[in-house]
Amino acid sequence: MLNRLLHTEVTRADNALRKIFNWKQTPGQDAYKHYFKTFDQSINQNVSKHFFTWFFQNINIDHFTLDIDSTIMTRYGSQLGAKKGYNPKKKDRISHHLLIAFVGELRMVANFWLRSGNSSSVNNFTDFLAETLSIFSDKKIGLVRLDLGFCQKDVFDY
Incomplete structure (x- = not known):
């Protein structure tokens, strides 16, 4: 259970990612999951x-x-x-x-x-x-x- 919690929240503590995007706070894994769920095959291929x-x-x-x-x-x-x-x-x-x-x-x-x-x-x-x-x-x-x-x-x- 602890490994799963660490895996899903590793982005929240990623200071490099926060600096790259100039964010005050880095979103958690659920925010990314909801965002990428909207991608279709065409968007995935272009990205x-x-x-x-x-x-x-x-x-x-x-x-x-x-x-x-x-x-x-x-x-x-x-x-x-x-x-x-x-x-x-x-x-x-x-x-x-x-x-x-x-x-x-x-x-x-x-x-x-x-x-x-x-x-x-x-x-x-x-x-x-x-x-x-x-x-x-x-x-x-x-x-x-x-x-x-x-x-x-x-x-x-x-």
């Missing part, structure tokens, strides 16, 4: 892109490896966008099919998309790649590594 772009523009790395993979997340209950699709571990369960891009040298996520479980690995991949590349602006990618699920002519042409 994520903004922070990823800021991070990679402000880090001193100009030449790196981009790893892109997809993975299945099994869902339970009623989750927005979750659908039945290929799910090797939990057949006939609803899921999301994530696309995730990583910067290998930093072991940092560079972008991700949460797609419905009935999407294939390559579904909307070139749009995802274009968005991911825009995050890096003028930085150079030395190598792009993809798994077998992305081996299609339109991907290689792009």
Whole structure:
């Protein structure tokens, strides 16, 4: 019980956060929870892109490896966008099919998309790649590594 209380209120004692936003007092976890509950998938994606772009523009790395993979997340209950699709571990369960891009040298996520479980690995991949590349602006990618699920002519042409 004590660990849970500490976890949910850790932001209230965060002086760095208070100074960054010039707040007199830092809100507790419930204030953040209520605020972020109003975000839909579009807002989440725009906020994520903004922070990823800021991070990679402000880090001193100009030449790196981009790893892109997809993975299945099994869902339970009623989750927005979750659908039945290929799910090797939990057949006939609803899921999301994530696309995730990583910067290998930093072991940092560079972008991700949460797609419905009935999407294939390559579904909307070139749009995802274009968005991911825009995050890096003028930085150079030395190598792009993809798994077998992305081996299609339109991907290689792009």
